[in-house]
Amino acid sequence: MSAAAVARRREARLDVLVLERGSYTSYSSCGIPYLIAGTVDGPDVLIARSPDEFRRAGIDVRTLSEVTEIDIGARTLTYRDHNARADRREGFDQLVYATGAVAVAPPVPGAELVEPVRTVDAAERLLARLERSDKRRAVVIGAGYLGLEMAEALTLRGLKVTLVDRDAQVMPPLDADMAAHVQAAAENACIRVLLSTDVQEIAADGGGRPCAVATSAGELPADQVVVSTGTRPATELAAAAGLPLGATGGLRVDDHQRCLGCDGIYAAGDCAESRHRLLPDPVNVQLGTHANKQGRVAGTNASGGDAAFPGLIGTAVSRICRYEVARTGLSEKEAVAAALPVVTATIKDSTRAAYYPGAGPIWVKIVAHAETGRLLGGQIVGVEGAAKRIDVLATAIWSELAAGELELVDLGYAPPFSGVYDPLLIAARQTANRVGGAASP
Amino acid sequence: MSAAAVARRREARLDVLVLERGSYTSYSSCGIPYLIAGTVDGPDVLIARSPDEFRRAGIDVRTLSEVTEIDIGARTLTYRDHNARADRREGFDQLVYATGAVAVAPPVPGAELVEPVRTVDAAERLLARLERSDKRRAVVIGAGYLGLEMAEALTLRGLKVTLVDRDAQVMPPLDADMAAHVQAAAENACIRVLLSTDVQEIAADGGGRPCAVATSAGELPADQVVVSTGTRPATELAAAAGLPLGATGGLRVDDHQRCLGCDGIYAAGDCAESRHRLLPDPVNVQLGTHANKQGRVAGTNASGGDAAFPGLIGTAVSRICRYEVARTGLSEKEAVAAALPVVTATIKDSTRAAYYPGAGPIWVKIVAHAETGRLLGGQIVGVEGAAKRIDVLATAIWSELAAGELELVDLGYAPPFSGVYDPLLIAARQTANRVGGAASP
Secondary structure, three states: OHHHHHHHHHHOOOEEEEOOOOOOOEOOOHHHHHHHHOOOOOHHHHHHOHHHHHHHOOOEEOOEEEEEEEEOOOEEEEEEEEOOOOOEEEEOOOOOOOOOOEOOOOOOOOHHHHHOOHHHHHHHHHHHHHHHHHEEEEEEOOOOHHHHHHHHHHHHHHOEEEEOOOOOOOOOOOOOHHHHHHHHHHHHOOEEEEEEOOOEEEEHHHHHHHHEEEOOOOEEOOOEEEEOEEEEEEHHHHHOOOOEEOOOEEOOOOOOEEEEEOOOOEEOOOEEEEEEEEOOOOEEOOOHHHHHHHHHHHHHOOOOOOOOOOOEEOOEEEEEOOOOEEEEEHHHHHHHHHHOEEEEEEEEOOOOOOOOOOOOEEEEEEEEEEOOOOEEEEEEEEEOOOOOHHHHHHHHOOOOHHHHHOOOOOOOOOOOOOOOOOOOHHHHHHHHHOOOOOOOO | HHHHHHHHHHHOOOOOOOEEEOOOOOOOOHHHHHHHOOOOHHHHHHHHOOHHHHOOOEEEOOOOEEEEEEEEEEEEEEEEEEOEEEEEEEOOOEEEEOOOEEEOOOOOOOOHHOOOOEEEEEEHHHHHHHOOOOOOEEEEOOEEEEEEEEHHHHHHHHOOOEOOOOOOOOOOOHHHHHHHHHHHHHHHHEEEOOOOEEEEEEEOOOOOOOEEEEOOOEEEEEEEEEEEOOEEOHHHHHHHOOEEOOOOOOEOOOOOOOOOOOOOEEEOOOOOOEEEEOOOOOEEEOOOHHHHHHHHHHHHHOOOOOOOOOOOOOOEEEEOOOEEEEEEOOOOOHHHOOOOOOEEEEEEEEEOOOOOOOEEEEEEEEEEEEEOOOEEEEEEEEOOOOHHHHHHHHHHHHHOOOOOOOOOOOOOOOOOOOOOHHHHHHHHHHHHHOOOOOOOO
């Protein structure tokens, strides 16, 4: 929708057509766990702009319209109009492919019993099931950030939740030492966390509804099962149309979001690859912020403009139970996997001056190049006020600062916000002290 | 104390002597308004390290010891030992001059009746007066950030507060449009704000205590008067010793905190000038964060090391009533005064996704060079979560990014922290759109 909106604004003479399989446009899928939790009230608030609003802006939005085939050579596509139960065909001059991602189910018997909660429609169905049932045990499979958010949401709804993951830590984008704080927060919120645990089967009751999860740690009775075991780019149509896919499974694009070798065909968002500014190979990162920016770039270029997506560095924030969690750049394990020599420092400090009301713990981990000191990544866990500090590290990494340069940047200080030295500066100093045997005051 | 501590740690063979006029060391003077407000409990929590703690670390700290003369040529100084009521003399090889700043009283009759509340001792005396008195009217003279903090503190203590300033806006480091939001917050907290109002006299009762403030807007009865009309570097001793002073009134230093032309003599903190990375001339900025960093630099160099202070860009944050307030770099009026061609953009957005509980207003103003787009400054006012976003702008300005570059930096997004586009990115985009006629998507 951001591509369509930009194209519409830029070029009044264009016909802009949007085909959407579902019934909503431009809603915050990141808000779905809060809908489940009851933190936000009803799905309407998650909708940024309705199909009718886009139509009033001059965009021909057709919902419940599922594209089934794209013919790149003929510049035509076929779609199923679920309203009219008819197949239709449209031509195009420029195409923006923005199909997002689809859930990957765990490869176990019974996985097909569980609908992934990735859309407002699916969230409403889960909420209806929760309201119909007076049973109170839930199992969430997958301890990534969405799994953690869903576990918290169900806990807030009064369910007794077990979170299962085959990995040895929660939140795999974090290093294990930082993820341990997030796990502790989840456990403090009464979520049972079972790690290094394989799911073997999702068992059904007589009515075909999930009733238990068999795992390597025993059987877990479950009145509700939520699966959050990852996603993959939705590229079936693209592959069938011959558009190029990369090793990540996403569509290969250049910095103008052009599908490689395909004139006039763009891809943006969760279905596409992105350049990572710290890594040689493209990545597939599924986040609304990149999707939105890439959509703007694609919409600009598809309407005769010239815009480039400058890449990403993997910044992400979330709030898990009592803690805010953030990361940017490369984790230590990612940097090691990329064969980069690294130094790291991890500090524990306070989100405000220690004496100021509301002060609480913040952990900051910084990863830097062992020889040059150049900042490579950072991770933050802590109470209110912790997470968005990651944006400072993101800006510093983006600007190619070294840890020793960040150490003395003029960040704000007042007791409601930090000690005299911001936690980031303390972590940067300790990191700088470990670079190439450098000595710092 | 940061100079002493660093020198001590670096070089075990040094004798490190600290002479302090007062009875405390290393306390948070920024915390004094919170002490008055009752937000923090007692002065002890403001003390980072006591004289005894420093002594145990091997630093010879002498409190109530007021230096009265420095002989640079002879490498000696004289101080008054207020404990023993005796004058004493000491020699030195290296001297770090760190006397801070002193309050500047308003140039009106009766100003001498009011003790500035700049030390823990003075704060305790004000608290004692508040407890002795059942009268409830206060006048605060000076609507800078400290005056606003003191006005809020007295309001929280139950006093009816009038805040007076001769300027037409509160918080002069902000542009007037942004300061208006801070004024509104103060007024919403029941502080009466009288601007463009000259103070003419502070009148005393029969006992010589302030009882009213005569102003160009009439007489204001006052059971308590607090003066916060600025400070100046405390340089009497330095001037008498022949150390060089700059146009700001602060001590002139190089990037190693060496007093210009004076081998082995260093100055750091509120009494010294600093390099401003965006301005040609030195500035005198009085903030604990620079004082601490400069102290480390001075202590490193005075103990045989080699460290440099990289300059500052004027970052400051505070919390005034319901709003957090922040600035960095140059304000629009500062940039204009420096003859820089500028563009600005000011946006109003939400501190969290609009639907997420606790979301509230945030205003962001960005100042950029009109031709190059290079970021020159930023100001932020808003509810919880607003102010420390200034550190992102500070890091971007420090790294010499243009507004159009900041617009696409990979900042974190999740509904508890922002909309899909962080308010900074929206403000950066609008700023970039105004640079040199550039068109952005």
